[in-house]
Structure formats: C-alpha cells, structure tokens
Amino acid sequence: MKIQLQSVSKFFDGNIQALSPLSLEIAKGEFVSLMGPSGCGKSTLLRLISGLEKPSSGSVLIPAEMKSFGFVFQDPHLLPWRTLEENIRLPLEFQKISSAETQSRITEVIQLIGLEDFRRARPSQLSGGMKMRASLARALVTNPQILLLDEPFAAVDEILRDRLDQELRRIWKTLGITVIFVTHSVSEAVFVSNRLIALSPRPGHIVKDEMINLPMDRGSDLKWTESFLNQMTQISKTFESMKESR
Amino acid sequence: MKRFDAWLPLLPAFVLIATLEGLSQTGWIPAYLAPAPSEVLQAFSTEFESLRTAALETLAASFIGFISAAILGVLIGLILSSARWIQAAFFPYAIFFQTVPIIAIAPLLVIWFGFGMPTVVMSALIVCIFPVIAATLAGIQSTEKPLLELFSLYRATALQTMMSLKLPFALPQIFTGLRISAGLAVIGAIVGEFIAGGGLGGLIDVSRTRQRVDIVFAAILLASAIGLLLVGLIRLLRKISLRSW
Numbered sequence: 390m391k392i393q394l395q396s397v398s399k400f401f402d403g404n405i406q407a408l409s410p411l412s413l414e415i416a417k418g419e420f421v422s423l424m425g426p427s428g429c430g431k432s433t434l435l436r437l438i439s440g441l442e443k444p445s446s447g448s449v450l451i452p453a454e455m456k457s458f459g460f461v462f463q464d465p466h467l468l469p470w471r472t473l474e475e476n477i478r479l480p481l482e483f484q485k486i487s488s489a490e491t492q493s494r495i496t497e498v499i500q501l502i503g504l505e506d507f508r509r510a511r512p513s514q515l516s517g518g519m520k521m522r523a524s525l526a527r528a529l530v531t532n533p534q535i536l537l538l539d540e541p542f543a544a545v546d547e548i549l550r551d552r553l554d555q556e557l558r559r560i561w562k563t564l565g566i567t568v569i570f571v572t573h574s575v576s577e578a579v580f581v582s583n584r585l586i587a588l589s590p591r592p593g594h595i596v597k598d599e600m601i602n603l604p605m606d607r608g609s610d611l612k613w614t615e616s617f618l619n620q621m622t623q624i625s626k627t628f629e630s631m632k633e634s635r
Numbered sequence: 636m637k638r639f640d641a642w643l644p645l646l647p648a649f650v651l652i653a654t655l656e657g658l659s660q661t662g663w664i665p666a667y668l669a670p671a672p673s674e675v676l677q678a679f680s681t682e683f684e685s686l687r688t689a690a691l692e693t694l695a696a697s698f699i700g701f702i703s704a705a706i707l708g709v710l711i712g713l714i715l716s717s718a719r720w721i722q723a724a725f726f727p728y729a730i731f732f733q734t735v736p737i738i739a740i741a742p743l744l745v746i747w748f749g750f751g752m753p754t755v756v757m758s759a760l761i762v763c764i765f766p767v768i769a770a771t772l773a774g775i776q777s778t779e780k781p782l783l784e785l786f787s788l789y790r791a792t793a794l795q796t797m798m799s800l801k802l803p804f805a806l807p808q809i810f811t812g813l814r815i816s817a818g819l820a821v822i823g824a825i826v827g828e829f830i831a832g833g834g835l836g837g838l839i840d841v842s843r844t845r846q847r848v849d850i851v852f853a854a855i856l857l858a859s860a861i862g863l864l865l866v867g868l869i870r871l872l873r874k875i876s877l878r879s880w
Contacts, residue, residue, distance in 0.1 A: 431769055470803050482795070
C-alpha cells in the first residue's frame with residue numbers, strides 16, 4: 390500500500406508554478422522528510438497529499454484504507470478559549486463517535502504526548518513545547534493513517550526540538566503510521582526520518598531521494614556519531630551544489 | 636500610588652465645578668448661558684419627577700435599540716462574511732447607511748413609526764448598528780487560516796465552522812464594536828427624541844425653549860450616565876464571556 394503522486398504539478402494564480410511535474414511513491418509506514426529551499430513547494434506538496442489543494446495536472450492516488458490525515462502546522466494553532474483536552478477533542482466533534490470512545494482516545498493521545506497533568510490548562514498557560522505537543526495530539530486523536538507535519542518545530546529552541554523529534558519518532562514506531570515531515574534543517578531531517586527527499590528551488594522537482602542509514606532507535610547522542618555527520622555532510626553538499634548551479 | 640491614580644480624574648472635575656460656580660456667583664457668566672453647578676444640582680431635586688421619567692424613557696429606548704442592533708448587527712455580519720459575493724454586493728450599502736446622517740432620517744422615522752418610542756428605538760438602532768456589523772465582519776475575517784484548513788480537513792460543516800471557530804474567534808472584536816455602539820445608541824435615542832419627543836431629548840428640547848439651562852445640563856449629565864451604564868454593561872459581559880481566553 391502506498392501514496393502515489395503521478396507527474397503532479399501545481400500552478401498558483403494561473404502562472405506561478407510551485408511544482409514542476411513530479412512523481413513520487415511513499416509506502417505505508419515510511420517516515421519521510423521533505424527538504425528544500427524556501428518557496429520550493431514542499432508545503433504545497435504536503436497540501437496536495439492531504440487534499441487541501443488540488444493538483445493543476447497529474448494525480449495524487451491514496452488507497453482508501455490510508456486516506457485519513459493528521460496535520461500539524463508550524464505554529465500550534467490551538468483554540469485559545471478551549472482547554473488542552475477540549476482542543477484535542479476538536480477533530481472528533483465532527484465525527485460520529487460515542488462519548489466513551491472519544492474519551493478513551495483523548496486519554497490515549499494525552500498519555501502519548503505526556504501531558505496528563507495539563508488536561509484542563511488553557512493554551513495561554515502552556516509553554517511553547519507543550520502547545521506543540523497538544524497540536525500533535527490533536528492531529529493524532531482521529532487515528533490518522535498519514536501524519537503530515539509542515540515545519541512543525543521550526544519555532545522552538547534546538548534542545549526542545551531534539552526532544553520533540555525523538556518523541557515523534559517514538560510515536561511513529563508505536564502507531565506504525567506514515568509520516569511526512571517538512572523541514573528546512575538538514576540535521577533534523579537526517580535525525581528524525583528514514584528517507585529524505587530534497588526539492589529544487591521553484592518550480593520544485595526532486596533532486597535527491599535517499600534512505601537514511603541510521604539505527605531505528607535514535608537518541609540525542611546519535612548526533613555526534615560519524616555515520617550521522619557523514620550523511621549530513623553529504624546531503625548538505627547536494628544543497629551547496631544546487632545553489633551554485635542556479 | 637495606584638489608588639491615588641484612580642481618584643485623580645476627580646481633581647480637574649472639582650476645579651472646573653468650583654471655577655464655574657465662582658464665575659456664576661460673581662455674575663461673570665450670565666445664568667441664561669450656563670447655570671451655576673449648584674443650580675443644576677438643585678434642578679435634580681426640584682425637577683426630580685420629570686427628569687426620572689425622561690431618563691427611564693431614554694434608557695429603555697437606547698437599551699432596546701442597542702440590544703436589537705447587537706443581535707441584528709452580528710447576524711448581518713455573519714451573513715456578509717458567509718460568501719465573498721454577498722459581502723461585495725451588500726457591504727457598500729452598510730457603509731452608505733452609516734454615512735447618512737441620522738438627523739436627516741429622523742423626520743422620516745416619525746412619518747413611518749409615529750411620535751413615540753418606536754421611532755426613538757429605530758433611531759438608536761440605525762445609529763449604532765454599523766460598528767457591530769463592521770466588527771463582526773473584521774473579527775470573522777481574522778480567523779487564522781490554518782485553523783480554517785484544519786476544519787475543512789476534518790470535514791466540519793459550515794455551521795460547525797461558524798459556531799466552533801469563526802464566531803468565538805471574532806468575539807473579542809465584536810465586543811469592541813459593541814462598546815462603541817453602546818455610546819452611539821444613547822446619541823441615536825436623544826436625536827430621535829428631539830424629533831419624536833419624550834425622554835431626555837424631548838426634555839432638553841422643551842427646557843431649551845423655556846430657557847431652563849439648568850434642566851438641560853441635568854439632562855445632559857443623565858444622558859451621559861446612561862451611556863456609561865451601557866458601556867459598563869458591555870465591559871462586564873465581555874469580562875464574563877472572554878474569561879477563558
């Protein structure tokens with residue numbers, strides 16, 4: 390089972406081309422990072438997969454069994470008038486689910502992100518990292534098959550980002566879902582994902598698509614190992630050469 | 636220091652009142668131009684009945700006008716925000732409506748609604764509805780776009796999106812609009828009463844022709860007290876409903 394993009398392109402306002410025809414397959418259960426210079430269309434790609442945007446040409450094929458999405462934005466975007474628990478419940482309010490089921494799912498994801506003690510806190514009472522976790526929990530509460538993250542931890546400090554990345558990997562392994570993760574940090578992409586796809590400047594096309602050869606279990610000490618640094622250097626060089634050819 | 640700050644506005648009032656009193660008592664300001672503050676105070680007790688009746692009438696009219704404008708204004712704002720073409724087609728009329736001076740419409744209102752309360756209520760409503768419409772519209776349009784996308788991703792209906800997202804998001808701005816409207820409602824009611832009679836507006840008009848400036852001033856003070864009352868009410872409501880923000 391896989392997500393298939395077949396020569397997908399996207400134009401905005403008639404003539405701005407965000408993506409040049411691009412084909413891509415992502416298998417169920419993969420953890421993929423999408424990288425590229427700003428404006429290269431990586432967010433657009435994410436939105437095309439989620440169905441928030443329609444491709445100008447080509448097609449996005451997703452098997453029905455996989456067609457449920459969780460979406461995490463760069464900012465938490467919680468509703469300020471709701472408690473953490475009520476924020477996480479939000480997506481379930483639009484589905485026909487019994488209240489017992491709703492409650493058990495909320496409890497489950499709150500445990501998953503480790504915010505049991507803050508169920509009734511308002512977003513204004515939470516730290517940046519907690520809000521981001523809440524946003525992640527809201528995305529997970531519907532049991533999505535595909536989790537899409539658009540530069541989710543770009544606004545948090547590096548130490549916290551490391552920790553959130555590790556949590557995300559743990560969640561991915563626990564739930565066995567497909568994760569597509571947009572980032573502009575090479576080290577984050579190498580650290581968090583199993584496969585890295587790099588896009589060129591606009592109109593974006595794939596310039597690099599490779600597996601990350603690192604162990605499944607990744608702690609923060611991984612960042613100081615030779616294999617991690619080698620992979621990072623190699624990928625950084627790809628981006629360097631991309632700049633020169635422009 | 637903070638406690639002292641709160642009382643500080645009383646100082647200029649005291650200085651102004653004392654100066655006016657002095658100027659009136661010594662004959663610098665003739666009584667037919669402006670009454671001595673003590674005379675205004677006296678008018679409150681001698682004219683108590685007529686002032687009270689008038690103030691209650693104005694209070695009722697501006698309150699009813701304001702509440703109707705609040706409900707109607709939010710509804711119109713919601714309708715205007717529901718589709719781009721509706722807004723494009725109708726919002727200019729809301730602006731046009733706002734620019735027509737109420738004093739010019741008031742005689743028409745008398746023709747349509749007669750002399751009395753309905754005309755005054757309508758006048759208050761017309762004057763104070765626009766800020767509510769504009770604030771509702773602006774508030775709804777300020778809804779964070781990613782959240783709108785999230786709602787569409789989860790297949791929320793238009794009604795669900797309105798009630799769970801747009802309206803709560805717009806609430807702080809709606810309250811700002813309501814606060815402006817509360818003050819305007821009293822102005823609208825007084826203008827209506829000038830033409831239709833009754834209330835503080837009617838009393839001011841009658842007292843003016845009788846050269847009773849003391850009553851005019853007493854009525855003005857009461858009118859502004861009504862305005863403060865309505866604004867205070869909105870502040871209280873805002874505090875209660877935005878407690879969780």
